[in-house]
Structures are given as C-alpha cells and as structure tokens.
Amino acid sequence: MKNKSTILCLLLIATQISVSTELVASDAKQKQKKSKSEVVDQEEQTRVDIRVVAFPLEGVNVLPRVLEASNEVLWMSLTEEGYIVADWEMGYKRVTGFDAPPPPRPPAPEPAPPAPSPTLVLVPTVPYYPIPQQRPAPSVLSGEGVVGHASPPPSPGAQTPRSIAEKPAIVEQLAVAEQPVVVEQLEPLAWVEPEPDPPPAPKLTAELKSQITREMGCESYVDGKLVLLGSKIRVTVKVKNTEGDTLDSKQMEAQTEDDLHIIFKRIAKALALGLTIEETLDLDNATVAEAHQMANRFRLEKNMGLLIGQLFSVNDKMAHQTFIAFDGRFELNDVLIGVNVGLAFTDTAETDTHLFLDILGGYYLSHTSFAPYLALGVGIMLGNFLSFEGSDSEGMEYFRQIGFHAFPAFGIEFIRNSQMRAHIDIRYAIVVGQDSEIGHGPMITAGLNF
16 A cells, blocks of 8 residues: 555656646746747837838939839838838928929930031043034036026025915913902900919928928938949938938948849848848848859859868777868758868878768758858778777787768858858768778868868
8 A cells, every 4th residue: 555655646746747847838938939029029119110201312323214213122122121111202292382303304315426428529521522424525427416407496586385484373362350369457466474484393402301201200211322433333321310410321332233122122121120231241132242253042052172170089999080181062052062082191000091082961050151050971981090909910900991981060151152161060970890890089170162
C-alpha cells in the first residue's frame, strides 16, 4: 500500500509540474504575442498617423515626362510607407481660387535645316546661223528664163483673179441689256472694348505651400528637385513644416532613369522610418551609381577567390591541418553552392601534405549585405592524412591514402551587395579512412571572393 501511495504521489507531482510548465509556457507565449502586437501597433501608429502634402518636384534640365513620372512614383512610395498624402491641387484651389497650373510642356522640336538650293551651272553654247538656200541660175537648154510670146502679158490695169480682195464676213452680235449694279452699304462698326486678360495663376512659392498645408490640415509637406548635370540626376526630397523649416532631407544620385524608381522608394522608406539612405540598401535596390554591376538575383552569380583555414584534431587518429584552397561560390537567390580544391599541411612527420575536394550547399538566413548562412558539405581527401594505432615489425605506423569527410558549417558573409565578398565560417569535420578509422575536429575558414 505504501508503494502504491508513493507512486500516486509521484504521479500527482509530475502532473502538477507538467501542467504548471504548460501554463507558464502559454503565459509566456501570450505575453510575447501581446508585446509583438503592441510593437506592430506602435509602428503602424508612427507610420500611418503622418499626414503630409506632397507637392510636385521641380526639374532642372529634366524632361517633363520624366518629371511627371517621378512625381507619381514618389507619391505612391510615400503612400506605401504609411503616409497619408493630401491632394495639393484641391488645397491650391481653396487658397488661390485658381485651378492647379498644368505641368510644363515639352520643348518644341528644333526646326529642320532648309534644303540646299540647286546650283545653276552655265554651259556656253555655240550660236547657230541658218544658211539660206541659193537658187541655181536658169539654164537656157532647159528652157528656164525664156519668155513665151504666145500669151501676151496682161495690161497694166487688169486684175488677176488672185489680186481680187476678199470681202470680210459680217458677224451679227446680239445686244445684251445692261443690269444696274446694286451696292450694299454696310452699317458703321461700333467700337468694342477688348476683354482684359485673366490674371495668371500664382506660382507655388514656399509661402503658398505653407498656406496650402495649413488649409489641408497637415503639419508638414514634401517637395524636392531633380537636377540633371552631365550624365547624373541628383534627387533631393525635403520634409518641411508650415513655417518652411526643413525637418528632414534625403539625397541620392541616379545614373540612369531606371534608378529613379528605386531611389524614390528608398527615400520614402528612409523618411518614414527615420533611417539613413545607406541603411535602406539591400541586395535588390542598389543603384548603378552605388554598385558597378546591378545584382540580378534571378540568375546564378559566380564569385571566385581564395580560402584559408585550420583544422584542429581532437583525437589521436588525425593530426592538425592547415590548408589553402581555391574557393568558388555560386548563389541563386538565397541558395549557396560552394566548391573548394586545395592542399592541406599537417604538423607532424607521420602525415604528409595531401589534396582535398569539398562541395557544400547552404542557405542564407537573411537577404541583406551582412548575411549569416547554414551549410552542409562533403569531400574527398587524397594522401597521408590519417594514422591509426598499430605497427609492423619495424615499429612504423600505417597510413591510409584515401578518405572521405563530411561537415556541417555556420558562416557569415560580408558586403554581399558588392562584387568583392568576404566570409568566415566554422565547420566540424568528421573524417573516415579506408578501414573505418575516424578522425574529427573543428575547422575555422576565411575566404575572399571577387
């Protein structure tokens, strides 16, 4: 009976302990959820309760189409970051009574150069004079020039049939009655005073922006400039209060128009969260001006370099090893594939320098420039790298010529958003020889890739 009672007591105590631990764990989880929800609510309040007026950006040497598109992207980026963007055109109408001025028109195309006039070339010509035909002299033999007396010449007063003058034909013309011409007399024009030109719409000055901001019930407004100088566009966005004082300002440079979309999203994020431009940089939003080559995470990236490391043996089967190797790293989004080929040097005379080949696969834990990763690798080793207890008649130890090893790894990669990379990882190697001899120990490596 005593044994049964003690067993029941122990069971009751165990159930109480388990229930209490579960209650404590549930309370802790609820507290964590509450704290997380409070943090999220605080972040949403700090980001959503900001009401601003976003005015159009000013452009210097920038095409109107680029300026208009930049305004749209900036306003959408501010809205995505939690700002409440008021309609500045409505405020402009309320304050001035005029409609908002239209965006500037694109410059007129340059007139085409006039076509070259045809060139006249004067070619000298030879004058042509016609030569009259000479009638040959009459011949007596042919009878030409001989006057025949059979027919007397006509008398001087007689008329030949050809000399009779023809009488002109008489054409009868119909008489047309003339109609009187009626001339309409116009009434005298009355003088009408020309209508005066309407007054121009006021410009968006700093004072007018402050009035519009107060009219729309906001405490601050956003404006900025795009300045094209040479081949770069400098983007400046400022947050000002109703007095015109600058509360925050962000500036970036775009080398191409494709960078403007990235720039406005990063500026809006920096303004909303109070960050610097450098803190908003990640692997997918670097501009051409910030990196020589834009990272394309949808294709395989290749980085080649050098790897050095040290393996510390914790048993007698394997000696300490120092190695140097070629380091090839291939990235696809957040997946890592590594290849190492190199030489390992031991610190004892019992083992010699040997070759090794490693292949590892890993995954990045963050999508940032400073990225930790987990990996698992396997490899092959060729040479005298593993010894075991036992000797022949001369007291010499036996060595194996081939073996395999595997290792888990945890590492950190630095400046992942640039072409030059650096990484450090810690591995734990397990080496297996031909006759199942096993050696193991931690390994520290460091690599530099380009």
